Amino acid sequence: MVTELTIEGMTCQGCEEVVEKALEMADGVEEATADRYEDTASIEGDADPEMLVTKVEMAGYEASV
Numbered sequence: 001m002v003t004e005l006t007i008e009g010m011t012c013q014g015c016e017e018v019v020e021k022a023l024e025m026a027d028g029v030e031e032a033t034a035d036r037y038e039d040t041a042s043i044e045g046d047a048d049p050e051m052l053v054t055k056v057e058m059a060g061y062e063a064s065v
Helices: 013-024 049-058
Strands: 002-008 029-035 040-045 062-064
Touching (some): 002 049, 013 040, 013 049, 040 049, 049 062
Antiparallel strands (some): 002 040, 029 040
16 A cells, blocks of 8 residues: 655755655555655555654654645
8 A cells, every 4th residue: 555645844865865764664664755856755555644644743844644
């Protein structure tokens, strides 16, 4: 299953890496890819979408499903 999130605040490759690492810490995430140009993150796995939003917000970015 793929979950798409809208992420606000990513401005560089480092931001993408921070978001990806934060998402990959959530249970059920197999792989996460962030795109600062599209303001999105794509997450493969069966993680709870609300937990994904929480992980991104804990990393300092705004997120929504």
